[in-house]
Amino acid sequence: xxxxxxxxxxxxxxxxxxxxxxxxxxxxxxxxxxxxxxxxxxxxxxxxxxxxxxxxxxxxxxxxxxxxxxxxxxxxxxxxxxxxxxxxxxxxxxxxxxxxxxxxxxxxx
Amino acid sequence: xxxxxxxxxxxxxxxxxxxxxxxxxxxxxxxxxxxxxxxxxxxxxxxxxxxxxxxxxxxxxxxxxxxxxxxxxxxxxxxxxxxxxxxxxxxxxxxxxxxxxxxxxxxxxxxxxx
Numbered sequence: 001x002x003x004x005x006x007x008x009x010x011x012x013x014x015x016x017x018x019x020x021x022x023x024x025x026x027x028x029x030x031x032x033x034x035x036x037x038x039x040x041x042x043x044x045x046x047x048x049x050x051x052x053x054x055x056x057x058x059x060x061x062x063x064x065x066x067x068x069x070x071x072x073x074x075x076x077x078x079x080x081x082x083x084x085x086x087x088x089x090x091x092x093x094x095x096x097x098x099x100x101x102x103x104x105x106x107x108x109x
Numbered sequence: 110x111x112x113x114x115x116x117x118x119x120x121x122x123x124x125x126x127x128x129x130x131x132x133x134x135x136x137x138x139x140x141x142x143x144x145x146x147x148x149x150x151x152x153x154x155x156x157x158x159x160x161x162x163x164x165x166x167x168x169x170x171x172x173x174x175x176x177x178x179x180x181x182x183x184x185x186x187x188x189x190x191x192x193x194x195x196x197x198x199x200x201x202x203x204x205x206x207x208x209x210x211x212x213x214x215x216x217x218x219x220x221x222x223x
Contacts, residue, residue, distance in 0.1 A: 031209060042199060042214035042216050043152070043199070101149055102151065
């Protein structure tokens with residue numbers, strides 16, 4: 001079956017670095033997406049990886065290892081506004097997104 | 110640019126009643142999607158449309174129907190609502206259905222079925 005696993009909740013301190021892990025099993029693979037979702041709002045796109053390696057976008061970076069079925073989202077210099085849920089989604093062979101349940105990130109001052 | 114709009118924002122519906130959730134995008138995207146989001150679960154695809162005039166079933170299509178008469182609109186209909194359809198419903202669109210096309214989401218409709 002198809003499955004995405006990510007931690008339910010994480011806590012970090014303002015100004016610190018946090019890494020949110022995601023493992024996936026899909027029928028075929030056409031890329032790994034990360035979205036941010038603030039409470040009561042819609043998900044918004046953060047990053048896309050299809051090749052192995054690290055993609056950096058400002059304070060956010062995303063890593064992919066296709067052989068391990070593993071990705072992580074790295075958030076640096078955490079700000080209070082980064083408190084949100086982070087959704088990992090893998091695109092399968094039919095170009096459908098399979099979504100994880102999300103990781104709720106709590107930032108403490 | 111509005112992007113994607115959904116209506117209503119929220120609704121309380123009696124079990125057995127029908128309802129249509131509206132979704133409109135102004136980005137001329139070919140692909141559109143309906144998801145439901147429940148606590149503790151990932152977004153689950155209900156139905157999708159790769160282009161105007163075509164629709165397909167997602168992971169949880171039972172009890173829902175869709176139509177795609179034109180590029181902009183993708184309504185979701187619940188023919189006879191049941192309490193298990195209480196959820197937050199998100200409509201999304203992407204330029205097409207291939208890889209590396211991020212999906213843009215509407216603000217959601219919070220539906221409660223009593």
